[in-house]
Amino acid sequence: MEEQSTEVDMAGEGESDFQVADIKPNIGSIIHADKSALLTGEYTSALRGLLEARGVLVFPGVHLTDQEQIDFTKTLGNFSREIFGDEIYKVTLDTNENARADYLKGAFYWHIDGTMSETPILASILSAKVLPATGGNTEFCNTYAAYEALSADRQWAIDGLRVKHAFWGSQLYHNPEPTLAKLEEWMALGSKELPLVWRHRSGRKSLVLGNSAQAVLDVDAEESAKILHGLREWATSEPFFYSHQWQAGDMVMWDNTGTMHRATPYDPSSGRLMHRTKLEGEEPFQ
Template structure:
Protein backbone atom coordinates (compact mmCIF):
# COMPACT_ATOMS: atom_id res chain seq x y z
CA UNK A 1 0.00 0.00 0.00
CA UNK A 2 1.46 3.35 -1.04
CA UNK A 3 1.53 6.11 1.53
CA UNK A 4 0.59 9.58 0.32
CA UNK A 5 2.57 12.41 1.91
CA UNK A 6 0.48 15.45 2.78
CA UNK A 7 2.16 18.77 2.16
CA UNK A 8 2.25 21.18 5.11
CA UNK A 9 0.07 24.23 4.53
CA UNK A 10 0.41 27.69 6.00
CA UNK A 11 -2.08 28.31 8.79
CA UNK A 12 -2.84 31.87 9.85
CA UNK A 13 -5.47 34.31 11.05
CA UNK A 14 -5.84 37.88 9.87
CA UNK A 15 -5.23 40.58 12.48
CA UNK A 16 -7.05 43.36 10.62
CA UNK A 17 -8.61 43.49 7.15
CA UNK A 18 -5.90 45.80 5.78
CA UNK A 19 -2.82 44.83 7.82
CA UNK A 20 -1.26 41.87 9.57
CA UNK A 21 -1.62 38.13 10.07
CA UNK A 22 -0.78 35.78 12.92
CA UNK A 23 0.99 32.55 11.90
CA UNK A 24 -0.39 29.43 13.62
CA UNK A 25 1.99 26.73 12.35
CA UNK A 26 4.42 24.99 14.68
CA UNK A 27 8.05 26.03 14.87
CA UNK A 28 9.14 22.78 13.18
CA UNK A 29 6.77 23.42 10.28
CA UNK A 30 8.02 26.99 9.88
CA UNK A 31 11.67 25.93 10.07
CA UNK A 32 11.20 23.10 7.53
CA UNK A 33 11.30 25.51 4.59
CA UNK A 34 8.15 24.00 3.08
CA UNK A 35 6.16 27.13 3.85
CA UNK A 36 8.67 29.72 2.63
CA UNK A 37 6.86 30.57 -0.60
CA UNK A 38 3.50 30.93 1.09
CA UNK A 39 5.05 33.06 3.84
CA UNK A 40 6.59 35.44 1.28
CA UNK A 41 3.29 35.74 -0.58
CA UNK A 42 1.32 36.39 2.59
CA UNK A 43 3.89 38.94 3.75
CA UNK A 44 3.34 41.00 0.60
CA UNK A 45 -0.41 40.67 0.99
CA UNK A 46 -0.67 41.83 4.62
CA UNK A 47 2.61 43.65 5.34
CA UNK A 48 3.26 42.19 8.80
CA UNK A 49 3.43 38.59 10.08
CA UNK A 50 3.44 37.69 13.79
CA UNK A 51 4.95 34.41 15.04
CA UNK A 52 3.74 34.24 18.66
CA UNK A 53 6.33 32.95 21.15
CA UNK A 54 8.25 31.02 18.51
CA UNK A 55 11.44 31.56 20.56
CA UNK A 56 13.98 31.68 17.74
CA UNK A 57 17.61 31.24 18.69
CA UNK A 58 19.90 33.51 16.68
CA UNK A 59 20.91 30.54 14.52
CA UNK A 60 17.28 29.62 13.87
CA UNK A 61 16.39 33.21 13.05
CA UNK A 62 19.21 33.44 10.50
CA UNK A 63 18.15 30.10 8.98
CA UNK A 64 14.53 31.24 8.76
CA UNK A 65 15.53 34.57 7.20
CA UNK A 66 17.60 32.72 4.62
CA UNK A 67 14.63 30.51 3.80
CA UNK A 68 12.33 33.46 3.01
CA UNK A 69 14.66 35.47 0.80
CA UNK A 70 18.23 35.40 2.03
CA UNK A 71 19.84 36.88 5.14
CA UNK A 72 21.59 40.17 4.40
CA UNK A 73 24.45 41.46 6.51
CA UNK A 74 23.91 44.40 8.82
CA UNK A 75 25.90 47.64 8.58
CA UNK A 76 28.91 46.29 10.48
CA UNK A 77 28.79 42.90 8.76
CA UNK A 78 26.94 41.02 11.49
CA UNK A 79 24.06 38.67 10.71
CA UNK A 80 22.06 39.53 13.84
CA UNK A 81 21.68 43.13 15.02
CA UNK A 82 20.89 43.80 18.68
CA UNK A 83 18.35 46.59 19.11
CA UNK A 84 18.72 48.21 22.52
CA UNK A 85 19.26 51.67 23.98
CA UNK A 86 21.60 50.09 26.54
CA UNK A 87 25.08 51.43 25.72
CA UNK A 88 26.63 48.23 27.06
CA UNK A 89 24.80 46.27 24.36
CA UNK A 90 25.03 48.58 21.37
CA UNK A 91 27.13 51.64 22.18
CA UNK A 92 27.74 52.75 18.58
CA UNK A 93 24.09 52.60 17.53
CA UNK A 94 22.28 54.15 20.51
CA UNK A 95 21.91 57.63 18.99
CA UNK A 96 20.89 56.18 15.63
CA UNK A 97 18.30 53.91 17.28
CA UNK A 98 16.54 56.88 18.87
CA UNK A 99 15.25 57.59 15.37
CA UNK A 100 13.32 54.32 15.52
CA UNK A 101 10.74 56.07 17.73
CA UNK A 102 9.42 57.79 14.60
CA UNK A 103 7.81 56.30 11.48
CA UNK A 104 10.46 55.02 9.11
CA UNK A 105 11.63 52.50 6.53
CA UNK A 106 14.88 50.69 7.32
CA UNK A 107 17.91 51.17 5.07
CA UNK A 108 16.86 54.13 2.95
CA UNK A 109 20.56 55.06 2.69
CA UNK A 110 21.41 51.62 1.22
CA UNK A 111 22.08 51.08 -2.49
CA UNK A 112 20.04 47.87 -2.31
CA UNK A 113 16.81 48.00 -0.27
CA UNK A 114 16.11 45.78 2.71
CA UNK A 115 13.26 43.61 1.46
CA UNK A 116 12.05 42.71 4.92
CA UNK A 117 13.05 42.30 8.54
CA UNK A 118 12.53 39.77 11.33
CA UNK A 119 12.54 41.01 14.92
CA UNK A 120 12.61 38.72 17.97
CA UNK A 121 11.88 39.82 21.52
CA UNK A 122 14.50 38.87 24.13
CA UNK A 123 13.95 41.32 27.02
CA UNK A 124 10.72 43.26 27.62
CA UNK A 125 10.63 46.92 28.64
CA UNK A 126 9.28 47.92 32.04
CA UNK A 127 6.68 50.06 30.24
CA UNK A 128 5.81 51.00 26.67
CA UNK A 129 7.91 49.67 23.83
CA UNK A 130 5.19 48.29 21.55
CA UNK A 131 6.14 48.33 17.87
CA UNK A 132 3.70 49.91 15.44
CA UNK A 133 3.33 49.00 11.77
CA UNK A 134 1.40 50.48 8.86
CA UNK A 135 0.66 48.72 5.58
CA UNK A 136 1.68 51.05 2.74
CA UNK A 137 0.37 48.66 0.07
CA UNK A 138 -3.25 48.99 1.14
CA UNK A 139 -2.74 52.66 2.01
CA UNK A 140 -1.58 53.28 -1.58
CA UNK A 141 -4.42 51.24 -3.06
CA UNK A 142 -7.00 53.34 -1.19
CA UNK A 143 -5.69 56.65 -2.55
CA UNK A 144 -7.86 58.48 -5.06
CA UNK A 145 -7.07 57.96 -8.76
CA UNK A 146 -6.12 61.65 -8.93
CA UNK A 147 -3.55 61.30 -6.15
CA UNK A 148 -2.13 58.11 -7.68
CA UNK A 149 -1.65 59.91 -11.00
CA UNK A 150 -0.07 62.89 -9.26
CA UNK A 151 2.57 60.92 -7.35
CA UNK A 152 3.19 58.05 -9.80
CA UNK A 153 6.64 59.19 -10.97
CA UNK A 154 7.69 61.44 -8.10
CA UNK A 155 11.14 61.04 -6.58
CA UNK A 156 12.05 61.83 -2.97
CA UNK A 157 15.40 62.74 -1.42
CA UNK A 158 15.90 60.69 1.76
CA UNK A 159 18.50 62.01 4.21
CA UNK A 160 19.98 60.50 7.34
CA UNK A 161 20.49 63.89 8.97
CA UNK A 162 16.81 64.79 8.61
CA UNK A 163 15.75 61.66 10.53
CA UNK A 164 18.09 62.51 13.42
CA UNK A 165 16.55 65.96 13.81
CA UNK A 166 13.35 64.31 15.06
CA UNK A 167 15.04 63.39 18.35
CA UNK A 168 17.93 65.89 18.34
CA UNK A 169 16.58 69.14 16.82
CA UNK A 170 19.59 71.28 17.81
CA UNK A 171 22.69 69.25 16.88
CA UNK A 172 26.23 70.51 16.99
CA UNK A 173 27.98 71.06 13.68
CA UNK A 174 30.06 67.95 14.35
CA UNK A 175 26.92 65.86 14.86
CA UNK A 176 25.36 67.23 11.70
CA UNK A 177 28.45 66.53 9.62
CA UNK A 178 28.61 63.00 11.01
CA UNK A 179 25.00 62.29 10.01
CA UNK A 180 25.61 63.77 6.57
CA UNK A 181 28.48 61.35 6.01
CA UNK A 182 26.49 58.21 6.81
CA UNK A 183 25.32 55.61 4.30
CA UNK A 184 27.06 53.18 2.00
CA UNK A 185 28.41 55.92 -0.27
CA UNK A 186 29.19 58.39 2.54
CA UNK A 187 26.71 61.08 1.42
CA UNK A 188 23.97 60.45 3.97
CA UNK A 189 21.25 60.79 1.33
CA UNK A 190 19.62 58.89 -1.52
CA UNK A 191 16.97 59.60 -4.14
CA UNK A 192 14.15 57.03 -4.07
CA UNK A 193 10.79 56.61 -5.77
CA UNK A 194 7.79 57.80 -3.77
CA UNK A 195 5.77 54.93 -5.25
CA UNK A 196 7.65 51.64 -5.01
CA UNK A 197 6.78 49.25 -7.85
CA UNK A 198 7.06 45.62 -6.75
CA UNK A 199 7.86 42.74 -9.09
CA UNK A 200 4.34 41.41 -8.49
CA UNK A 201 2.84 44.60 -9.92
CA UNK A 202 1.64 45.92 -6.56
CA UNK A 203 2.64 49.40 -5.44
CA UNK A 204 3.44 50.86 -2.03
CA UNK A 205 4.59 54.17 -0.57
CA UNK A 206 8.16 54.88 0.62
CA UNK A 207 7.81 57.49 3.37
CA UNK A 208 9.08 58.09 6.90
CA UNK A 209 11.43 60.26 8.88
CA UNK A 210 14.25 60.15 6.32
CA UNK A 211 12.01 61.66 3.60
CA UNK A 212 13.46 65.17 3.21
CA UNK A 213 11.83 66.61 0.08
CA UNK A 214 10.11 65.74 -3.17
CA UNK A 215 12.24 66.50 -6.21
CA UNK A 216 10.76 69.42 -8.16
CA UNK A 217 8.44 70.71 -5.44
CA UNK A 218 8.86 73.69 -3.14
CA UNK A 219 9.72 72.95 0.48
CA UNK A 220 6.15 73.78 1.57
CA UNK A 221 4.48 71.71 -1.16
CA UNK A 222 6.84 68.84 -0.46
CA UNK A 223 6.21 68.87 3.30
CA UNK A 224 2.43 68.99 2.87
CA UNK A 225 2.46 66.07 0.44
CA UNK A 226 4.83 63.84 2.44
CA UNK A 227 3.20 64.52 5.80
CA UNK A 228 -0.28 64.10 4.33
CA UNK A 229 0.60 60.74 2.79
CA UNK A 230 2.20 59.58 6.05
CA UNK A 231 -0.88 60.66 8.00
CA UNK A 232 -3.04 58.64 5.60
CA UNK A 233 -0.77 55.58 5.61
CA UNK A 234 -0.55 55.40 9.41
CA UNK A 235 -4.26 55.87 10.06
CA UNK A 236 -6.40 53.17 11.69
CA UNK A 237 -7.33 50.90 8.75
CA UNK A 238 -3.65 50.28 7.91
CA UNK A 239 -2.18 50.37 11.44
CA UNK A 240 -1.23 47.54 13.82
CA UNK A 241 0.55 47.88 17.20
CA UNK A 242 2.30 44.76 18.46
CA UNK A 243 2.55 44.28 22.22
CA UNK A 244 5.60 42.10 22.73
CA UNK A 245 5.85 38.87 24.68
CA UNK A 246 9.29 37.33 25.17
CA UNK A 247 9.88 34.89 22.31
CA UNK A 248 7.61 36.62 19.81
CA UNK A 249 8.97 37.22 16.32
CA UNK A 250 7.51 39.76 13.91
CA UNK A 251 8.36 39.90 10.23
CA UNK A 252 7.49 42.87 8.04
CA UNK A 253 7.76 43.89 4.40
CA UNK A 254 10.22 46.78 4.61
CA UNK A 255 9.45 48.17 1.15
CA UNK A 256 5.73 48.12 1.85
CA UNK A 257 5.46 48.90 5.56
CA UNK A 258 6.27 51.79 7.88
CA UNK A 259 7.17 51.00 11.49
CA UNK A 260 8.22 52.69 14.72
CA UNK A 261 8.83 51.82 18.37
CA UNK A 262 6.59 53.39 20.98
CA UNK A 263 8.40 55.29 23.78
CA UNK A 264 9.85 53.23 26.64
CA UNK A 265 12.30 53.57 29.53
CA UNK A 266 15.74 53.82 27.84
CA UNK A 267 17.39 52.24 30.90
CA UNK A 268 15.09 49.21 31.12
CA UNK A 269 17.23 46.83 29.04
CA UNK A 270 14.61 46.26 26.31
CA UNK A 271 16.28 43.99 23.75
CA UNK A 272 15.27 42.68 20.35
CA UNK A 273 17.33 40.79 17.77
CA UNK A 274 16.92 41.73 14.11
CA UNK A 275 17.77 39.94 10.89
CA UNK A 276 17.15 41.47 7.48
CA UNK A 277 16.11 40.01 4.13
CA UNK A 278 17.94 40.83 0.91
CA UNK A 279 16.27 43.16 -1.56
CA UNK A 280 16.81 43.75 -5.26
CA UNK A 281 16.48 47.32 -6.49
CA UNK A 282 14.94 50.63 -5.49
CA UNK A 283 13.92 51.25 -9.10
Protein backbone atom coordinates (compact mmCIF):
# COMPACT_ATOMS: atom_id res chain seq x y z
CA MET A 1 0.00 0.00 0.00
CA GLU A 2 1.30 3.43 -0.89
CA GLU A 3 2.57 6.04 1.52
CA GLN A 4 -0.10 7.55 3.74
CA SER A 5 -0.57 11.13 4.81
CA THR A 6 -1.12 12.31 8.37
CA GLU A 7 -4.09 10.58 9.95
CA VAL A 8 -7.21 12.57 10.79
CA ASP A 9 -9.22 11.68 13.89
CA MET A 10 -12.92 11.82 13.04
CA ALA A 11 -14.27 10.04 16.10
CA GLY A 12 -14.38 13.01 18.38
CA GLU A 13 -12.26 14.60 21.10
CA GLY A 14 -9.88 12.04 22.59
CA GLU A 15 -11.29 9.13 20.60
CA SER A 16 -9.48 7.14 17.93
CA ASP A 17 -11.88 4.49 16.61
CA PHE A 18 -12.28 6.21 13.22
CA GLN A 19 -9.12 7.45 11.56
CA VAL A 20 -8.54 8.52 7.98
CA ALA A 21 -5.24 8.58 6.10
CA ASP A 22 -4.99 9.82 2.53
CA ILE A 23 -3.16 7.46 0.16
CA LYS A 24 -2.31 10.00 -2.54
CA PRO A 25 -3.22 13.67 -2.98
CA ASN A 26 -5.86 13.03 -5.66
CA ILE A 27 -7.21 9.58 -4.82
CA GLY A 28 -7.79 7.13 -2.02
CA SER A 29 -8.07 7.09 1.75
CA ILE A 30 -7.41 4.35 4.28
CA ILE A 31 -10.06 3.97 6.98
CA HIS A 32 -9.21 2.50 10.36
CA ALA A 33 -12.49 2.03 12.18
CA ASP A 34 -14.17 -0.06 14.82
CA LYS A 35 -16.20 -2.73 13.02
CA SER A 36 -19.19 -2.52 15.34
CA ALA A 37 -19.38 1.25 14.84
CA LEU A 38 -19.27 0.83 11.08
CA LEU A 39 -22.21 -1.55 11.24
CA THR A 40 -24.35 0.86 13.28
CA GLY A 41 -24.13 3.53 10.57
CA GLU A 42 -22.52 5.97 12.99
CA TYR A 43 -20.05 7.11 10.32
CA THR A 44 -22.37 7.07 7.31
CA SER A 45 -22.20 10.82 6.70
CA ALA A 46 -18.41 10.92 7.03
CA LEU A 47 -17.93 7.91 4.75
CA ARG A 48 -20.21 9.23 2.04
CA GLY A 49 -18.42 12.57 2.08
CA LEU A 50 -15.04 10.87 1.88
CA LEU A 51 -16.23 8.59 -0.91
CA GLU A 52 -17.16 11.52 -3.15
CA ALA A 53 -14.04 13.49 -2.21
CA ARG A 54 -11.48 10.66 -2.41
CA GLY A 55 -13.00 8.17 -4.86
CA VAL A 56 -11.67 5.03 -3.13
CA LEU A 57 -11.85 4.01 0.53
CA VAL A 58 -9.73 1.12 1.85
CA PHE A 59 -10.61 -0.77 5.05
CA PRO A 60 -7.53 -2.94 5.67
CA GLY A 61 -8.02 -6.31 7.37
CA VAL A 62 -11.56 -5.57 8.53
CA HIS A 63 -12.70 -9.16 7.81
CA LEU A 64 -16.44 -8.61 7.37
CA THR A 65 -18.64 -11.67 6.98
CA ASP A 66 -21.07 -11.68 4.06
CA GLN A 67 -23.93 -10.63 6.34
CA GLU A 68 -21.83 -7.89 7.92
CA GLN A 69 -20.90 -6.59 4.47
CA ILE A 70 -24.57 -6.54 3.46
CA ASP A 71 -25.52 -4.77 6.69
CA PHE A 72 -22.70 -2.24 6.29
CA THR A 73 -23.69 -1.51 2.69
CA LYS A 74 -27.28 -0.86 3.78
CA THR A 75 -26.12 1.81 6.24
CA LEU A 76 -24.72 3.88 3.34
CA GLY A 77 -27.75 4.12 1.03
CA ASN A 78 -30.21 2.01 -0.91
CA PHE A 79 -28.92 -1.53 -1.31
CA SER A 80 -28.73 -2.82 -4.90
CA ARG A 81 -29.34 -6.50 -5.48
CA GLU A 82 -27.70 -8.36 -8.33
CA ILE A 83 -29.51 -9.08 -11.59
CA PHE A 84 -30.85 -12.42 -10.34
CA GLY A 85 -31.72 -11.10 -6.89
CA ASP A 86 -28.59 -12.15 -5.00
CA GLU A 87 -27.25 -9.83 -2.33
CA ILE A 88 -23.63 -10.95 -2.81
CA TYR A 89 -21.94 -11.21 -6.20
CA LYS A 90 -18.96 -13.53 -6.47
CA VAL A 91 -16.21 -11.89 -8.52
CA THR A 92 -14.15 -14.82 -9.78
CA LEU A 93 -13.11 -16.57 -12.99
CA ASP A 94 -14.04 -19.92 -11.41
CA THR A 95 -17.19 -21.05 -13.24
CA ASN A 96 -18.02 -23.36 -10.32
CA GLU A 97 -18.53 -20.22 -8.22
CA ASN A 98 -19.88 -17.94 -10.96
CA ALA A 99 -21.53 -19.50 -14.03
CA ARG A 100 -21.24 -16.19 -15.93
CA ALA A 101 -17.56 -15.70 -15.16
CA ASP A 102 -16.67 -15.17 -18.83
CA TYR A 103 -18.33 -11.76 -18.72
CA LEU A 104 -15.82 -10.71 -16.06
CA LYS A 105 -12.92 -10.93 -18.49
CA GLY A 106 -13.76 -7.40 -19.61
CA ALA A 107 -12.96 -6.26 -16.08
CA PHE A 108 -9.23 -6.48 -16.86
CA TYR A 109 -9.65 -3.22 -18.80
CA TRP A 110 -10.59 0.23 -17.52
CA HIS A 111 -14.34 0.61 -17.08
CA ILE A 112 -17.24 2.16 -15.21
CA ASP A 113 -19.98 -0.21 -14.05
CA GLY A 114 -23.45 0.42 -15.40
CA THR A 115 -22.85 2.37 -18.60
CA MET A 116 -25.80 0.48 -20.09
CA SER A 117 -28.10 1.61 -17.25
CA GLU A 118 -30.24 4.74 -17.00
CA THR A 119 -28.81 5.33 -13.54
CA PRO A 120 -25.46 3.63 -12.81
CA ILE A 121 -24.77 2.25 -9.37
CA LEU A 122 -23.41 4.76 -6.87
CA ALA A 123 -20.72 2.56 -5.36
CA SER A 124 -19.34 -0.96 -5.11
CA ILE A 125 -17.90 -2.63 -2.03
CA LEU A 126 -15.48 -5.52 -2.50
CA SER A 127 -14.09 -7.91 0.13
CA ALA A 128 -11.14 -10.24 -0.40
CA LYS A 129 -11.93 -13.89 0.26
CA VAL A 130 -9.36 -15.90 -1.76
CA LEU A 131 -6.23 -14.31 -3.21
CA PRO A 132 -3.87 -15.45 -5.97
CA ALA A 133 -0.17 -15.91 -5.28
CA THR A 134 0.63 -13.08 -7.68
CA GLY A 135 -1.33 -10.41 -9.51
CA GLY A 136 -4.99 -9.65 -9.03
CA ASN A 137 -4.64 -6.07 -7.81
CA THR A 138 -7.60 -3.76 -8.32
CA GLU A 139 -6.61 -0.45 -9.89
CA PHE A 140 -8.54 2.79 -9.78
CA CYS A 141 -8.39 6.28 -11.24
CA ASN A 142 -10.23 9.43 -10.13
CA THR A 143 -12.18 10.83 -13.07
CA TYR A 144 -13.32 13.88 -11.08
CA ALA A 145 -9.74 14.90 -10.36
CA ALA A 146 -8.63 14.07 -13.92
CA TYR A 147 -11.27 16.39 -15.40
CA GLU A 148 -10.55 19.16 -12.92
CA ALA A 149 -6.83 19.05 -13.75
CA LEU A 150 -7.42 19.61 -17.47
CA SER A 151 -6.70 23.07 -18.83
CA ALA A 152 -9.67 25.39 -19.24
CA ASP A 153 -9.27 25.17 -23.02
CA ARG A 154 -9.33 21.37 -22.95
CA GLN A 155 -12.37 21.34 -20.68
CA TRP A 156 -14.16 23.70 -23.05
CA ALA A 157 -13.26 21.53 -26.06
CA ILE A 158 -14.79 18.33 -24.63
CA ASP A 159 -17.78 19.71 -22.70
CA GLY A 160 -20.92 18.82 -24.61
CA LEU A 161 -19.45 15.88 -26.55
CA ARG A 162 -21.52 12.69 -26.64
CA VAL A 163 -20.14 9.14 -26.80
CA LYS A 164 -21.65 5.84 -27.89
CA HIS A 165 -21.12 3.11 -25.29
CA ALA A 166 -21.84 -0.57 -25.99
CA PHE A 167 -21.41 -3.71 -23.92
CA TRP A 168 -20.22 -5.66 -26.95
CA GLY A 169 -17.38 -3.19 -27.43
CA SER A 170 -16.09 -3.94 -23.94
CA GLN A 171 -16.00 -7.67 -24.69
CA LEU A 172 -13.90 -7.20 -27.82
CA TYR A 173 -10.98 -6.20 -25.60
CA HIS A 174 -10.52 -9.80 -24.41
CA ASN A 175 -12.11 -11.59 -27.39
CA PRO A 176 -11.46 -9.53 -30.54
CA GLU A 177 -12.58 -12.26 -32.95
CA PRO A 178 -15.88 -13.66 -31.60
CA THR A 179 -18.26 -15.81 -33.58
CA LEU A 180 -21.26 -14.03 -35.02
CA ALA A 181 -23.48 -15.83 -32.50
CA LYS A 182 -21.36 -14.58 -29.60
CA LEU A 183 -21.30 -11.04 -31.01
CA GLU A 184 -25.09 -11.02 -31.33
CA GLU A 185 -25.38 -12.31 -27.74
CA TRP A 186 -23.29 -9.37 -26.56
CA MET A 187 -25.13 -6.89 -28.78
CA ALA A 188 -28.45 -7.96 -27.27
CA LEU A 189 -27.30 -6.30 -24.04
CA GLY A 190 -27.59 -2.93 -25.70
CA SER A 191 -25.81 0.34 -26.29
CA LYS A 192 -26.14 3.85 -24.88
CA GLU A 193 -25.37 7.44 -25.79
CA LEU A 194 -23.70 9.17 -22.84
CA PRO A 195 -21.99 12.50 -22.14
CA LEU A 196 -18.21 12.52 -22.22
CA VAL A 197 -18.32 14.96 -19.30
CA TRP A 198 -20.84 14.11 -16.56
CA ARG A 199 -22.30 17.20 -14.89
CA HIS A 200 -23.19 16.01 -11.39
CA ARG A 201 -25.87 17.48 -9.17
CA SER A 202 -23.11 18.51 -6.78
CA GLY A 203 -21.79 20.89 -9.44
CA ARG A 204 -18.65 18.87 -10.04
CA LYS A 205 -17.83 17.19 -13.35
CA SER A 206 -16.20 13.85 -14.14
CA LEU A 207 -15.09 12.01 -17.28
CA VAL A 208 -17.18 9.09 -18.57
CA LEU A 209 -14.73 6.73 -20.27
CA GLY A 210 -13.81 3.04 -20.23
CA ASN A 211 -13.86 -0.03 -22.40
CA SER A 212 -17.51 0.37 -23.36
CA ALA A 213 -16.82 3.77 -24.97
CA GLN A 214 -16.77 3.19 -28.72
CA ALA A 215 -16.96 6.52 -30.51
CA VAL A 216 -17.44 10.22 -29.97
CA LEU A 217 -20.53 11.17 -31.95
CA ASP A 218 -20.35 13.61 -34.86
CA VAL A 219 -16.55 13.43 -34.88
CA ASP A 220 -14.23 11.83 -37.44
CA ALA A 221 -13.29 8.25 -36.42
CA GLU A 222 -9.59 9.02 -36.08
CA GLU A 223 -10.23 12.15 -34.04
CA SER A 224 -12.70 10.21 -31.89
CA ALA A 225 -10.06 7.57 -31.11
CA LYS A 226 -7.53 10.25 -30.23
CA ILE A 227 -10.00 11.93 -27.85
CA LEU A 228 -11.00 8.73 -26.04
CA HIS A 229 -7.53 7.19 -25.85
CA GLY A 230 -5.93 10.48 -24.88
CA LEU A 231 -8.37 11.16 -22.07
CA ARG A 232 -8.07 7.59 -20.79
CA GLU A 233 -4.29 7.91 -20.78
CA TRP A 234 -4.60 11.18 -18.87
CA ALA A 235 -7.17 9.92 -16.35
CA THR A 236 -5.20 6.76 -15.55
CA SER A 237 -1.85 8.53 -15.22
CA GLU A 238 0.06 8.62 -11.94
CA PRO A 239 -1.53 11.69 -10.28
CA PHE A 240 -5.02 10.16 -10.44
CA PHE A 241 -4.13 6.45 -10.13
CA TYR A 242 -4.11 3.96 -7.24
CA SER A 243 -3.43 0.21 -7.34
CA HIS A 244 -4.68 -1.79 -4.36
CA GLN A 245 -2.63 -4.86 -3.50
CA TRP A 246 -5.08 -7.04 -1.63
CA GLN A 247 -4.48 -8.65 1.73
CA ALA A 248 -6.82 -11.19 3.29
CA GLY A 249 -9.81 -9.50 4.89
CA ASP A 250 -9.43 -6.16 3.11
CA MET A 251 -12.55 -4.32 2.04
CA VAL A 252 -12.48 -1.57 -0.60
CA MET A 253 -15.31 0.78 -1.56
CA TRP A 254 -15.27 3.07 -4.60
CA ASP A 255 -17.42 5.82 -6.07
CA ASN A 256 -18.56 4.30 -9.36
CA THR A 257 -19.75 7.70 -10.60
CA GLY A 258 -16.34 9.34 -10.29
CA THR A 259 -13.76 6.59 -10.85
CA MET A 260 -12.79 3.90 -13.32
CA HIS A 261 -11.36 0.57 -12.22
CA ARG A 262 -9.85 -2.66 -13.53
CA ALA A 263 -8.29 -5.87 -12.24
CA THR A 264 -4.69 -6.77 -13.04
CA PRO A 265 -3.98 -10.21 -14.57
CA TYR A 266 -3.73 -13.32 -12.39
CA ASP A 267 -3.79 -17.08 -12.83
CA PRO A 268 -7.41 -18.04 -13.67
CA SER A 269 -6.94 -21.32 -11.80
CA SER A 270 -5.87 -19.53 -8.59
CA GLY A 271 -9.42 -19.40 -7.23
CA ARG A 272 -9.23 -15.62 -6.67
CA LEU A 273 -12.56 -14.71 -5.09
CA MET A 274 -14.03 -11.36 -4.10
CA HIS A 275 -17.49 -10.73 -2.69
CA ARG A 276 -19.24 -7.59 -3.95
CA THR A 277 -22.16 -5.55 -2.72
CA LYS A 278 -23.53 -2.39 -4.34
CA LEU A 279 -25.39 0.84 -3.64
CA GLU A 280 -28.19 1.88 -5.98
CA GLY A 281 -27.52 4.86 -8.19
CA GLU A 282 -28.87 8.23 -7.16
CA GLU A 283 -28.45 10.30 -10.32
CA PRO A 284 -28.50 9.54 -14.06
CA PHE A 285 -25.75 10.39 -16.49
CA GLN A 286 -26.27 13.99 -17.61
